[in-house]
Amino acid sequence: MKEKVKILDKEAVARAITRIAHEILEKNKSTKDLCLIGIRNRGVYLAERLADRIKNIEGSGVLTGALDITLYRDDLALVSGQPLVRKTEIDFDINGKNLVLVDDVLYTGRTIRAALDALIDFGRPRSIQLAVLVDRGHRELPIRADYAGKNIPTSKDESVEVRLEETEGVDEVVIIGKELK
Amino acid sequence: MTWIRKDLLGLEELNREELELILSTAESFKEVSSREIKKVPALRGKTVVNLFYEPSTRTRVSFEVAAKRLSADVINIATETSSVKKGETLIDTGKNIEALKADIIVMRHNASGAAAMLARNLNISVVNAGDGWHEHPTQALLDIFTLKEKLGRIEGLNVSIVGDIAHSRVARSNIWGLLKLGAKVTLCAPKILIPAAIEDMGVAVTNDIEEALAKADAVNVLRMQFERDGETAFPRQLEYFKQFGITAERLKKAKKNIIVMHPGPVNRGIEISSEVADGANSVILEQVTNGIAVRMAVLFLVAQAQDKLANITKDEPSLS
Numbered sequence: 001m002k003e004k005v006k007i008l009d010k011e012a013v014a015r016a017i018t019r020i021a022h023e024i025l026e027k028n029k030s031t032k033d034l035c036l037i038g039i040r041n042r043g044v045y046l047a048e049r050l051a052d053r054i055k056n057i058e059g060s061g062v063l064t065g066a067l068d069i070t071l072y073r074d075d076l077a078l079v080s081g082q083p084l085v086r087k088t089e090i091d092f093d094i095n096g097k098n099l100v101l102v103d104d105v106l107y108t109g110r111t112i113r114a115a116l117d118a119l120i121d122f123g124r125p126r127s128i129q130l131a132v133l134v135d136r137g138h139r140e141l142p143i144r145a146d147y148a149g150k151n152i153p154t155s156k157d158e159s160v161e162v163r164l165e166e167t168e169g170v171d172e173v174v175i176i177g178k179e180l181k
Numbered sequence: 182m183t184w185i186r187k188d189l190l191g192l193e194e195l196n197r198e199e200l201e202l203i204l205s206t207a208e209s210f211k212e213v214s215s216r217e218i219k220k221v222p223a224l225r226g227k228t229v230v231n232l233f234y235e236p237s238t239r240t241r242v243s244f245e246v247a248a249k250r251l252s253a254d255v256i257n258i259a260t261e262t263s264s265v266k267k268g269e270t271l272i273d274t275g276k277n278i279e280a281l282k283a284d285i286i287v288m289r290h291n292a293s294g295a296a297a298m299l300a301r302n303l304n305i306s307v308v309n310a311g312d313g314w315h316e317h318p319t320q321a322l323l324d325i326f327t328l329k330e331k332l333g334r335i336e337g338l339n340v341s342i343v344g345d346i347a348h349s350r351v352a353r354s355n356i357w358g359l360l361k362l363g364a365k366v367t368l369c370a371p372k373i374l375i376p377a378a379i380e381d382m383g384v385a386v387t388n389d390i391e392e393a394l395a396k397a398d399a400v401n402v403l404r405m406q407f408e409r410d411g412e413t414a415f416p417r418q419l420e421y422f423k424q425f426g427i428t429a430e431r432l433k434k435a436k437k438n439i440i441v442m443h444p445g446p447v448n449r450g451i452e453i454s455s456e457v458a459d460g461a462n463s464v465i466l467e468q469v470t471n472g473i474a475v476r477m478a479v480l481f482l483v484a485q486a487q488d489k490l491a492n493i494t495k496d497e498p499s500l501s
Binding site: 068070071072076082083084085086087088089117118121122123 | 182183184202205206208209210212213216217218220221222223251478481485488
């Protein structure tokens with residue numbers, strides 16, 4: 001048995017996404033040249049939801065893309081299990097665009113480092129910002145989020161699970177603790 | 182599904198899940214070649230040695246392009262200009278390459294089983310780029326990848342393989358791969374070019390090209406290898422074309438959207454007419470493009486497996 005604590009429920013996840021959508025618009029002033037890039041897997045669904053919210057608020061849509069960072073990881077050899085290479089789908093020119101990278105959890109920062117390298121192979125965006133649903137601390141690289149749904153102080157032996165309707169059938173964020181004796 | 186093989190020697194030894202993993206990984210890699218910067222850092226710092234005991238341009242170049250798009254360093258050894266000429270054995274050559282700290286050897290050899298023997302004697306990865314009449318796994322994988330891309334599935338397809346089956350490692354690898362993925366395979370060739378008891382693999386055999394084309398969703402046209410046994414084995418090239426050549430006339434009686442594949446190099450007017458090779462049903466050049474994606478996937482998977490063996494005791498870091 002492991003200890004579990006629910007940090008965000010369905011409503012809280014929805015509110016966090018709505019707030020981030022407003023913050024993105026506030027900072028970027030408009031949807032002109034604004035694009036959202038979701039990091040596979042859950043970041044892609046979060047990016048799509050953010051794009052929906054932005055369209056509802058602003059009336060104009062933003063382009064979204066999906067980024068798989070497997071080939072840019074610095075720890076491929078150390079990962080247990082099969083590193084699945086999935087598709088990167090960015091069907092538009094990112095040169096001169098303001099990109100918002102979207103991911104579910106920000107932790108060591110290594111995923112974001114890999115994503116930045118991957119994006120720069122696609123062109124030269126005007127800016128890259130970062131939006132995450134959960135920031136759990138413990139950064140190993142000088143990286144920070146521009147938009148965070150929730151800051152959750154955690155210990156390294158806990159894990160944070162983001163579950164989404166699209167992948168797990170439910171919207172929630174759960175902290176899973178150490179094995180209970 | 183976890184890929185644990187440090188080598189890719191043939192499709193006979195792979196199971197369906199492993200074949201599907203290669204195909205789905207290749208699908209992701211295909212996108213890399215459509216980028217402006219056609220390169221990812223996945224094999225940065227790795228060295229791939231192309232060791233070719235038989236002449237080959239397209240396979241060697243395809244592997245070289247694949248390795249370079251993964252950021253690996255590539256060294257080509259053509260044995261005519263190497264110490265092999267001085268009598269060095271295959272295993273000695275392999276061990277020397279290993280001592281150079283190369284990571285993957287891609288080998289083409291005229292002896293069946295050569296790749297397997299090398300793999301047994303080395304710790305580094307060996308990828309079979311064709312061994313004798315035995316197997317040419319990446320060619321079959323790219324044929325199957327192309328078929329799947331075109332028709333959306335492999336399960337239940339009727340695939341005919343036409344030509345010199347007896348001397349064809351491409352045919353053998355295709356048969357293994359297609360059968361494991363649930364296709365039905367028909368072989369068609371003059372009797373002398375069909376190996377005895379090949380039906381035991383689970384394929385149908387015919388000597389009638391029209392029968393082979395009648396139900397086929399795809400036809401894989403093999404190259405007539407006249408350089409291997411001169412013209413004695415089968416009387417005349419024109420005679421072959423007349424009886425077995427894939428022509429527009431013959432395709433009229435086949436399914437309208439039949440896919441025509443050929444591993445290249447094409448002998449126009451011998452196994453296939455120019456009209457068909459360049460026609461709407463032909464996917465011959467798409468096969469070449471897909472070959473890069475498939476070989477990237479294979480190089481990536483064997484390199485991962487090797488790294489994993491080396492790091493088996495280390496802890497998994499978290500990455501979020």
